[in-house]
Amino acid sequence: MANSPENLAPEIALTRLKDGNRRFAAGFAALASRGWTALHAAGQWPFATVLGCSDSRVPVELVFDQGLGDLFVVRIAGNIVAPSGIGSVEFAAENFGVRLVVVMGHTRCGAVKAAIEASRSGDEPNSRNLQSITDRIRPHIEELVLGQQEISDELYRRAVRANVRASVDQLRHGSTLLETLVDQGRVQVVGCVYDLDTGTTEFLEPKPTRSP
Numbered sequence: 001m002a003n004s005p006e007n008l009a010p011e012i013a014l015t016r017l018k019d020g021n022r023r024f025a026a027g028f029a030a031l032a033s034r035g036w037t038a039l040h041a042a043g044q045w046p047f048a049t050v051l052g053c054s055d056s057r058v059p060v061e062l063v064f065d066q067g068l069g070d071l072f073v074v075r076i077a078g079n080i081v082a083p084s085g086i087g088s089v090e091f092a093a094e095n096f097g098v099r100l101v102v103v104m105g106h107t108r109c110g111a112v113k114a115a116i117e118a119s120r121s122g123d124e125p126n127s128r129n130l131q132s133i134t135d136r137i138r139p140h141i142e143e144l145v146l147g148q149q150e151i152s153d154e155l156y157r158r159a160v161r162a163n164v165r166a167s168v169d170q171l172r173h174g175s176t177l178l179e180t181l182v183d184q185g186r187v188q189v190v191g192c193v194y195d196l197d198t199g200t201t202e203f204l205e206p207k208p209t210r211s212p
């Protein structure tokens, strides 16, 4: 396990992200605009790993007002957990000793909407590659969608949250390495939802029990 001056405790790392998002949402972002310096070539000591969506409106460093070298970021449509994503999170934990992992979903996520629509209509995306994304979301939202006549804003919000919680669960339990670190209290995995309307992030409370 790598050690660095930036091996922040998860609680401190979380506070740093929440403070950064407050600055961002208030229009006072400062750190994300810091430019290149040669210092970064010497190595990296990110203090958190973030798994976020590819959506162009949710750039992770900007949303949390962090600069170069601060965050180890994995972005994929729908912030789904695929093996390569787990591997990236493991890499940051092993090589840089990153102790906080955040899954960040966002309101009105197109990937979640595509999964909702596929669940309601049974029509799959045309591309098998796209389907590999919606297939990872559908099991976690189908219960919500069942019997619903329309995609209400509330249903959409709940589906986004359910998808974030599912990714958190998969990161906690889908990797022996991460599960061990979580059990040891070395790493925390938390979920949050970024709100496109307000620029704020809501961190989700952990579920009381593990889903099957």
Ligand SMILES: [Zn+2]
Binding pocket: 053, 054, 055, 077, 078, 079, 106, 108, 109, 110, 111, 112
């Ligand atoms: Zn999205």
